[in-house]
Amino acid sequence: MLRTDISLKKLNLFLHYMQNRKVSLTADRLGVSRVSVHRTLHSLEEELELPLFSHQGKSLIPLESAYVLAEQAALLMEQYERCIHLTCAAATNHNHVIKLGVLYSLTASTVPQLITGMKQRQAGCKIELTMNSNQNLIGMLCTQSLDAIIISTPEDYDPNQFETLPLFEDDVYLALPVSHPRAQDSCADLADYRDSKFVTLTEGFSTYKGFQQVFRIAGFEPDIAMQVRDIFSLMNLVGSGIGCSLVPGRLASILVDKVKLLPLAKPFQFSQSIALVFPRNNERRLLPFIAECRMHALSHKKK
DSSP: OOOOOOOOHHHHHHHHHHOOHHHHHHHHTTTTHHHHHHHHHHHHHHHSOOOEEEEEEEEEEEEEEHHHHHHHHHHHHHHHHHHHHHHHHSSSSSSSSEEEOOGGGGGGGGHHHHHHHHHOOOTTOOOEEEOOOHHOOOOOOOOOOOOOEEEEEESSSTTTTTTEEEEEEEEEEEEEETTTTTTHHHHHHHGGGGGGGEEOOOSSHHHHHHHHHHHHHHHOOOOEEEEEESHHHHHHHHHSOBBEEEEEETTTHHHHHHTTEEBBOOGGGOEEEEEEEEEEGGHHHHHHHHHHHHHHHHHHHHO
16 A cells, blocks of 8 residues: 655655764754654654654664665665656757767668667757777777667676666678588588688677687687678678678678578577667666667567
8 A cells, every 4th residue: 555644755864864873963964953853753653653763762773674664765765766867868868969889780780770760769869870899899888988889798798887788689600602612501510611711800899709619619720811800891801702701690681692691500500699788877868769779679579
């Protein structure tokens, strides 16, 4: 049953008292009289119909019930502040700029879809794009150079500092020139590519670590013909016959006349978890964009 007689104002006073345990200090900090503090604490006991304090002279000693109320009231006040915070965000900040960092590969489809959705949701919002590697984008987020990033979810970042909103899972494929003798295979057994040359991204990109791990499973060190710093250059090199590579499925529509993507055979299969990552203290400014990302994630789940 909802008790409408227990106000946030009373709980706030109660929390102040529980923090310093002195009626006089509580009164001074809140700008009220000592009598008012006593009266409020007593009224809480009456409204709850249970004791919160034992009386030792003029001192009020908290009982176990007071500690429970303090813990839960603190959570309530935190949620109340967040409620006001997010409500204000929905009504303001219509003409701000979001500094968004993304992987190069996400500009093929995901990012344009999100930007289009944001323009429909909030016409005045502008998005400044920065494209870089997974590793560099995380560093830029940590230094507050970016408001949010869309990356392959890393293993080595602080989940207590950042919020993570999963968007979709993306399988990794073997990319090879359409002229390759095995381009018509139904799947790729990497053991068959021991004598092939490979093109790869440099260290720090999301595909790099998976590339290293999957070839350990295959049992050989790939012959690297070239390393590049963006996925589109990599795809062009594959299409030109420089070598094969491993790429995420989101690039399936790129250079379809030059590059063939083959699913990896079972022992070598892996995927990337693509997610929006942003600081917990930046949620207010990003609320409309977060909502758009949630819609994007739902659309992937329906497929």
